[in-house]
Amino acid sequence: xxxxxxxxxxxxxxxxxxxxxxxxxxxxxxxxxxxxxxxxxxxxxxxxxxxxxxxxxxxxxxxxxxxxxxxxxxxxxxxxxxxxxxxxxxxxxxxxxxxxxxxxxxxxxxxxxxxxxxxx
Numbered sequence: 001x002x003x004x005x006x007x008x009x010x011x012x013x014x015x016x017x018x019x020x021x022x023x024x025x026x027x028x029x030x031x032x033x034x035x036x037x038x039x040x041x042x043x044x045x046x047x048x049x050x051x052x053x054x055x056x057x058x059x060x061x062x063x064x065x066x067x068x069x070x071x072x073x074x075x076x077x078x079x080x081x082x083x084x085x086x087x088x089x090x091x092x093x094x095x096x097x098x099x100x101x102x103x104x105x106x107x108x109x110x111x112x113x114x115x116x117x118x119x120x
Contacts, residue, residue, distance in 0.1 A: 043068070
C-alpha cells in the first residue's frame with residue numbers, strides 16, 4: 001500500500017494574486033484539508049473559526065480554520081482549510097477532493113475525475 005501526494009496551488013480567495021504551491025498527502029478519510037499555518041498566513045489568510053478534531057489514535061486537538069481557493073489540474077474550488085501546526089501532516093481531505101471533482105482510485109493511487117451531481 002502506498003501513499004498519494006499531489007501538488008496543488010493555494011490562493012487567498014480575496015486576492016488571487018497571492019498564491020503558493022504545496023505538496024499534500026491525499027487522504028479521503030479525513031474531512032478537511034490541513035496546510036501549514038505559515039503558508040496560509042503568508043497568503044494573508046486569517047482564522048475565522050476554531051474546531052475540535054479527532055486525530056489518529058483518538059486524541060482531540062483544536063485548530064484554527066479558514067477558507068482558501070485550492071487548484072489541482074486547472075480546477076479550482078473554495079474549501080475549508082485547517083491552519084496546521086509544525087507537527088501536523090499536510091493533507092488534501094475529502095471536502096476538497098469532492099469540491100474539485102476528484103476521487104482517489106484505491107488501485108492506481110491516482111486522482112480520477114468524478115461526475116458532479118446536482119438536484120434540479
